[in-house]
Amino acid sequence: MEQELLIKRIEEKDPKAFDVLYENYSKSLFGVIYNIVKNEEIAEEILQDVFIKIWDKAATYSPSKGRIFTWMLNIARNAAIDKTRSKDFNKDKKNLSSENFVDILNAHDNLNEQVDAIGISKYVKKLKETCKSIIELLYFKGFTQKEASEELNIPIGTVKTRNRNCIANLREMLLN
Template identity: 45%
Template sequence: MSVLYDMYSPTLFGIVLQIVKIEETAEDILQEAFIKIWNSFDKYDTSKGRLFTWMINICRNQAIDTIRSKQHRVGNKTQDITANERAFFSADALKPEHIGVREMVDNLSPEQKMVIDLMYFKGLTQSEIAEEFNIPLGTVKTRARSAVKVLSSFFKGRA
């Protein structure tokens, strides 16, 4: 576990911090995610993808679950704005841009990029995107699916 933590925690922390924007919350989420990773390690299937990708998904889902929770939303309303700004602009925070994800997303069509940004970097569901932007849910799903296909080809090219 310590080897996994040493290898992946800086990048995973950056991804979680990008979602929650508060350093202390990101630290708690990362700890919870690593416990979940350790406890469900037997469920990891190498045929479905890389270990790092599996770990990113667990961390990302943990972060999204946290920001959607009522407790977080109520606590966040009373959070000092300067603390949010410090977390967001922290010089040593590793963000997804550092592993090339942002550059790959920037290569998508504007419609695909918007959906991916809202889903993966802001944590919105496809239904929430459809409702907020007055787009049919099927259109959002199609854009997300086609974006994933494009991104998949980028990842295959890097492997």
């Protein structure tokens, strides 16, 4: 089903179209959410919330601003980041046992695994190492630009410029 027709049918509240959308995109969106929150149960809750937002806000999607997947990815990413910044999430994280920290550090630490979750692995692999690190921090680990600047020990302006250039390179690869 063509993506624009699919989103139009969702806008019209067609449950079959929603089923198709969920079937096609839930695993990829879950992967992105999980890579940010590092908790399967929380990621599942966020995924449900994301699809409710997609259902409710389908009319706000504009094909001129990008693909449906990009629009949904932004909703998912923002929801996951919002969750990590919530008081409840931070309180729960403080109560984790040390065993959970080992799991968190070992789980999905590989950029190649992370980008496979949304199907762009072959494109990200072609980027320069500086681009890979920026994309990993900002888009897969949910860092803010300021946090990425501190992590990479480079000025925030450099992070912004590299991010803009790397995304432009990735976009160019995807369109060609």
